[in-house]
Amino acid sequence: MAADQNSAQAPALWRDDHPIAALIGLRAAIGVVTLFVVSIVVFLATEVLPGNAAYSVLGHSATPQSLKALEIQLHLNRGLFEQYWLWLSGLLTGRLGNSLANGQAVWGQVAPRLVNSAVLVVGAGLIGTFLGVLLGAIAALRKDGWFDHVSSVVSLAVTSLPEFVVAIVLIILFATVVLHLLPAVAPVAPGTYAWSQPRLLVLPVATLVIVIIPYIQRMMRAAMIEALESDYVEMARLKGVPEWQIVLAHAFPNSIAPTIQVIGLTFLYLAGGIVIVEEVFNFPGIGQGLVNAVSDRDIPVIQFVVVVLAAFYVFMNIVTDVIALLVSPRRRIAR
C-alpha cells in the first residue's frame, strides 16, 4: 500500500508481475504445509503423549464406564491415524465436537469469544500502530532532544515488562486505588459483543497498546532518521522544498515501508498477548477460553483454540512477508 504513494517504485513493482505472484503462491503453500504440521503437533501433544487422554481428563474419579464412554467420544478406541483423520476432517468441516467441561458444542462456545478477541486485537493493533508511528516520527524529527531520550528509556523499560504488570498498574491507577474512572474488569455479558460496551474495553486495549507501542516506535524512529539523512531529502532541501513537505511527502512514506513489517510482527505478538490480558480483565475472549480449557483439561477446546491461534500466526506471517516483498524490491529473490 505504501508502494502506491511511491511513484519511483511503482514501475518496478508491476513490471515483473508474475514472479511476485509465484512467490506469494509459494509462501501460501508453505503456510498451508506449516499449518498441516502444526495440526499434527497439536493432535499428538494433546491426545497421545499423556498416555490415555481419557484418563488424564477424568483423573482419579474415573470409573471403567466413564472411561469407556469418554474414549468413544474422543475416538480413542480407534487407530492413531484414524483418530487424527477424524479430528482433522471435523476441524475442516466445522464439526468440532463437544466441550468436555460442559457438553456444549465447541464452535458455539468459542465463536463469540473469537469475535471479542478480534475486537481487542484489531482495536489495540490500530491504535498502537497509529501512536507508535506518530511517536517514532516525533522522536526522529527531534533526534537527541529530550523527547527522544525519554522515549528511548521508557520503551526499553516497557518492552521488558510482563503484560499483567502493565495491566495491574493501569487497574491501580484508573480503576481502584487512585482513581475510579473505569471498570477494573471487563466481563462482557454472554450474548452481547465487546463493542457494545466501549467503557469495558478501555483498559484491556490500553494495556495492549502500551505493550506494542515501543516496538513500532523504535522501528519508525530508526527508519525516519535514515530517510531524513538520505540523498533525496538532501536534494529536496537544496531545491527549497518546505520542511513540512519534506517530512510528509518524502521521509514519511519511505520510513513507513520498513515499519510495516514490524507492525505485522506486532499483530503476531497480540495473538499470544491477549491470553494474559483477557485473564486479568476477565474478558471473555479466546485467551481466557484457553486458560479455562487448560484448567478443565477440556481437550477439544484446547485443540481448537491453539490451532486457531497458530493459523492466525501463520496467516499474519504470510501477510507480513508479502507486504515486505511488495515494499522492498531487494527481498523479492526467494530466500
Add this chain to the structure above:
Amino acid sequence: MAVLAPPSGIVGAPRLRPQWVTLLGAAVRTRRGAIGVSLAGSVVLMAVIGPFVAPYSPDQTVTFPFAGPSSQYLLGSDQLGRDVLSRVLAGGWELLLMALAATVFGVLIGAAAGISAAYLRGRIDGLIMRTVDVLLAFPQLVFALLLVSIIGPKIWLIIVAVGFTHAPAVARVIRSAALEVTERDYVKSVELQGVRPAKVMISEILPNLVSPLMVESGLRFTYSIVLMAGLSFLGFGLPPPAPNWGYMIQENRIGLSLNVWAVAVPAILIALLTIGINTFTDSVARVAIGVESRPEEALIEEEGIRE
C-alpha cells in the same frame, strides 16, 4: 574457549581473558549497564537472602485478610491474612532459579540447533529450520500452556516448557550469526585436516558466537521471567501455598482497594528485575557490536518481537 577465541573486537583487551568476561566488564562500565546491574542485582540479592530474614513464616496466618500496613506487618496482609512482606521475601528465589534453568536449557538447545544448521547445511539445515518455522507458529505462552496442560504443573515441566519455547527463536539468531563464521578460512583449514564436524562446531565455531549468545541469553532470561511469572499468574506455576510473586498478584487482586501493597510490591519487583536484566542486555549488545547505538532494524530482526 579462552585460548581459542580470536583477539576480541574490543581495543586493548588482554588476549588471554575470556571474551565474555571482557564483554561483561565493559558493559558494567557503561551507564546503562551499571543501572541495569544494580536494578536486577538488588532484586536478586533480596530474593536470595529474603527467605532467611522474613519476619514470619510465609504460610502462616497472622492477622485478618487484607489488613493495611502497620508497624507489625509492614506491607499489611494478604487474602488469607498472611504477612505480605514475608511472602515477598520468600517468593522470589524459586522464580529466579526456574527462569535461569529454563534459559540455560533453551539457549543450549537453540544454539546447538542453530550451529548445526549453519555448519552442516543441506538437508539437515532444511529440516532444522522447517521445524523452527513450525514451532514459531505457536505464541510462546500458548505453547507453554499446551505443554503444561498435558502433564499438569510440575516444576521440571514448567522449566522444560518455557525453555523449549525459547529454542526456535535462539536457533534462528545463532544460525544467521554462525553462517558467516563457517565461511572463514581457518574453519576450512581445520576441516581439511579431517577434524570431526562435532569438534569443528564446538571448538572453532562456538567460541566466535560469544557475543550473540550472551545477548540471546540475556533476552531469553528476561522473557523466561516474564513467561514464568505469567504462568504463575494464570495459576499454572507452583501450586499454592508456596509464595510466588506472579501468583501473589493473582490471588490478592480482589483486595486491591483494601491493601494495594499485596499486589503492587510483587509487581514492582518483577518489573525491576526484568527492566534491570533487559537494560543490562541492551548495554552488552551495544558493547559487543562496538557502536554506541545498535541499528534498530538489526535489533528487531535479531530479537523479533516478544513471541
